[in-house]
Amino acid sequence: MQYIDPHIHMVSRVTDDYETLARMGCVGMSEPAFWAGFDRSSADSFRDYFRQLTDFEPRRAESFGIQHFTWICINAKEAENVRLARDVIGLIPEFLQLPGVLGIGEIGLNKNTRNESIIFFEQVELAERLSEQILIHTPHLHDKYKGTRMILDMLADFPRLARRRVLVDHVEEHTIRGVLEAGYWAGMTLYPVSKCTPQRAVDMVEMYGPERLLVNSAGDWGPSKPTAVPDFIVAMRRRGHPESLIKRIVYDNPVEFFRQSRNFKLPGEKVATTATVPAPTPAAAPSPGKATRALTI
Amino acid sequence: MSNPLEASEVLYREFPEIRAWLLQIGAALDRMERGIGSVADDPRRQSIDEALRLLLASGADRAEQIQLLFSLRYDPNWKQEFALPARH
Numbered sequence: 180m181q182y183i184d185p186h187i188h189m190v191s192r193v194t195d196d197y198e199t200l201a202r203m204g205c206v207g208m209s210e211p212a213f214w215a216g217f218d219r220s221s222a223d224s225f226r227d228y229f230r231q232l233t234d235f236e237p238r239r240a241e242s243f244g245i246q247h248f249t250w251i252c253i254n255a256k257e258a259e260n261v262r263l264a265r266d267v268i269g270l271i272p273e274f275l276q277l278p279g280v281l282g283i284g285e286i287g288l289n290k291n292t293r294n295e296s297i298i299f300f301e302q303v304e305l306a307e308r309l310s311e312q313i314l315i316h317t318p319h320l321h322d323k324y325k326g327t328r329m330i331l332d333m334l335a336d337f338p339r340l341a342r343r344r345v346l347v348d349h350v351e352e353h354t355i356r357g358v359l360e361a362g363y364w365a366g367m368t369l370y371p372v373s374k375c376t377p378q379r380a381v382d383m384v385e386m387y388g389p390e391r392l393l394v395n396s397a398g399d400w401g402p403s404k405p406t407a408v409p410d411f412i413v414a415m416r417r418r419g420h421p422e423s424l425i426k427r428i429v430y431d432n433p434v435e436f437f438r439q440s441r442n443f444k445l446p447g448e449k450v451a452t453t454a455t456v457p458a459p460t461p462a463a464a465p466s467p468g469k470a471t472r473a474l475t476i
Numbered sequence: 477m478s479n480p481l482e483a484s485e486v487l488y489r490e491f492p493e494i495r496a497w498l499l500q501i502g503a504a505l506d507r508m509e510r511g512i513g514s515v516a517d518d519p520r521r522q523s524i525d526e527a528l529r530l531l532l533a534s535g536a537d538r539a540e541q542i543q544l545l546f547s548l549r550y551d552p553n554w555k556q557e558f559a560l561p562a563r564h
Contacts, residue, residue, distance in 0.1 A: 291548075293558040300560065324547035329554060353543035379539065388477045417489075419480040 250284035284314025
């Protein structure tokens with residue numbers, strides 16, 4: 180079955196992983212900007228990272244017939260450094276114009292601190308002002324419930340924000356209901372130990388239905404499994420769920436959510452919208468690469 | 477939407493894994509008993525006992541209840557504590 184992984188960190192994976200994913204049916208993916216495993220020393224480090232996300236990774240994916248999309252932001256962990264975070268936020272608008280950039284993400288909370296909250300707030304304001312979609316990271320383990328409630332509180336302060344254009348990721352049994360009831364999309368991350376198993380994800384599909392529900396691997400530099408979405412597909416089949424339901428969750432739903440971004444298109448489609456974006460910020464540093472790739476699935 | 481499988485089929489499929497997980501928990505608790513010192517007063521050890529009690533309860537939300545047990549408390553007044561700027 181063809182599927183899309185809506186949250187995977189391919190900068191951390193080797194090229195062989197692209198080939199494996201392609202063999203297993205992966206035809207598209209989106210890669211949010213995240214913490215690299217170490218704190219970066221300057222905004223220029225982020226500029227280079229954003230160029231990797233918008234230029235190099237799409238080309239690596241394309242060579243295996245996979246369509247690569249991305250999200251740009253300052254992540255929750257490095258948001259603790261407010262000065263650096265604001266420098267990085269200043270870079271975001273120019274990258275939002277590039278093909279394949281779906282919006283601002285993955286913003287969120289990590290340890291639920293005041294600084295993280297301030298920078299989360301400022302990035303949501305930016306997204307609202309630029310009419311961008313948002314992808315949100317929720318904390319791990321014992322911080323998750325509190326952090327998810329705090330995130331929902333902050334989002335509620337933006338009444339003009341279209342909730343159907345916001346994805347709250349890494350939901351589990353104790354956070355999924357609040358996210359869906361508030362009208363947001365919810366992402367279930369299949370991740371060893373700290374997040375959700377394929378079997379528990381299937382449980383949540385059965386309890387809450389497929390509406391506004393996504394499933395992803397979040398494959399990254401830590402213990403993780405980039406082929407976790409195919410594991411979910413197998414778990415759904417073993418439970419006896421129809422192929423149409425499985426396809427809705429692993430392909431149709433990501434397309435429905437992504438399609439709200441002006442930079443999303445399937446092969447052969449024209450760009451969906453013409454939202455206004457500020458002109459690029461003049462800078463001495465190199466401009467983001469011109470992604471002129473032909474996207475094919 | 478519900479689980480399309482019969483409860484008996486779920487038990488048949490998952491019994492070996494559940495047995496293995498229970499053994500893992502039992503062996504880990506035994507290991508603590510045999511270790512030097514005591515963790516009886518450690519809140520984490522006490523939360524394990526509470527989780528085991530939740531498993532024995534009836535209902536179909538044990539996973540959610542265990543998640544909440546292992547979660548930090550949420551204070552709805554957190555914004556005042558952080559003195560975040562108001563937005564309207």
